[in-house]
Amino acid sequence: MPPAPFDAGHVLRGLNLFRDAPDATLARLAASARRVHVVRGDELFRSGEVSEGMYIVTKGQIKVYARADNGQEKVIEVVSAPACLGGSLLLADATAQGGGVMRHVSHAAALTEAQLLLLPRAELLAELQSEPKLAVRLLAEVSCRLNRLVRDIEAVTLHTAAQRVVSYLLRTSPQAATSACTVSLPASKGTIASLLSVTPEHFSRILHDLQSRGLIAVNRREIVIPDVERLAGCV
Numbered sequence: 001m002p003p004a005p006f007d008a009g010h011v012l013r014g015l016n017l018f019r020d021a022p023d024a025t026l027a028r029l030a031a032s033a034r035r036v037h038v039v040r041g042d043e044l045f046r047s048g049e050v051s052e053g054m055y056i057v058t059k060g061q062i063k064v065y066a067r068a069d070n071g072q073e074k075v076i077e078v079v080s081a082p083a084c085l086g087g088s089l090l091l092a093d094a095t096a097q098g099g100g101v102m103r104h105v106s107h108a109a110a111l112t113e114a115q116l117l118l119l120p121r122a123e124l125l126a127e128l129q130s131e132p133k134l135a136v137r138l139l140a141e142v143s144c145r146l147n148r149l150v151r152d153i154e155a156v157t158l159h160t161a162a163q164r165v166v167s168y169l170l171r172t173s174p175q176a177a178t179s180a181c182t183v184s185l186p187a188s189k190g191t192i193a194s195l196l197s198v199t200p201e202h203f204s205r206i207l208h209d210l211q212s213r214g215l216i217a218v219n220r221r222e223i224v225i226p227d228v229e230r231l232a233g234c235v
Contacts, residue, residue, distance in 0.1 A: 044108040053121040060114025075194035
């Protein structure tokens with residue numbers, strides 16, 4: 001049986017951002033959407049480039065990161081499907097004076113093979129301006145992401161490396177878990193280490209220490225937590 005034809009409108013409807021959008025709005029956005037396919041390591045955009053619009057990650061993972069002049073990278077966040085990417089620039093664009101173009105302030109690259117939809121800036125801005133509920137939903141999504149980044153900054157500045165690793169494992173664990181559970185790291189240990197602002201070597205030492213204390217068991221990207229409450233109280 002041949003695969004079902006790709007339906008951009010169906011994909012958009014499945015996202016919380018577009019859940020209550022009028023059918024006509026979704027139809028126009030779906031008609032303007034452009035499919036993007038990237039393989040691991042491909043750059044999606046770079047800091048300083050003009051934003052083409054908002055990306056919808058429908059499959060795979062994208063890392064958002066900063067890069068220093070010496071080539072050193074700092075992972076800011078890992079975006080896993082389904083998710084939106086680039087919404088904050090659209091909100092800035094919608095309120096910009098003088099029609100200036102919006103440029104990316106970070107880099108983005110594929111951690112895995114990924115499928116995305118690009119919603120062109122002009123078409124999406126027109127829908128946001130004519131559909132206030134859609135604009136409010138986008139604002140809420142951007143606010144949630146901003147709050148996560150603020151918490152990350154707080155953790156980096158006020159918490160030890162071990163505390164950051166334990167906190168990450170706990171918030172990545174299933175929400176209902178109170179005793180034993182398994183955490184699947186969404187990216188490589190090197191990427192997670194950069195996300196938590198520790199070196200890969202330090203990250204490995206922390207995992208080894210937690211494992212030697214019986215707080216976790218490590219099997220590649222699988223982290224078994226025998227007792228969630230005990231891990232939470234260890235640092």
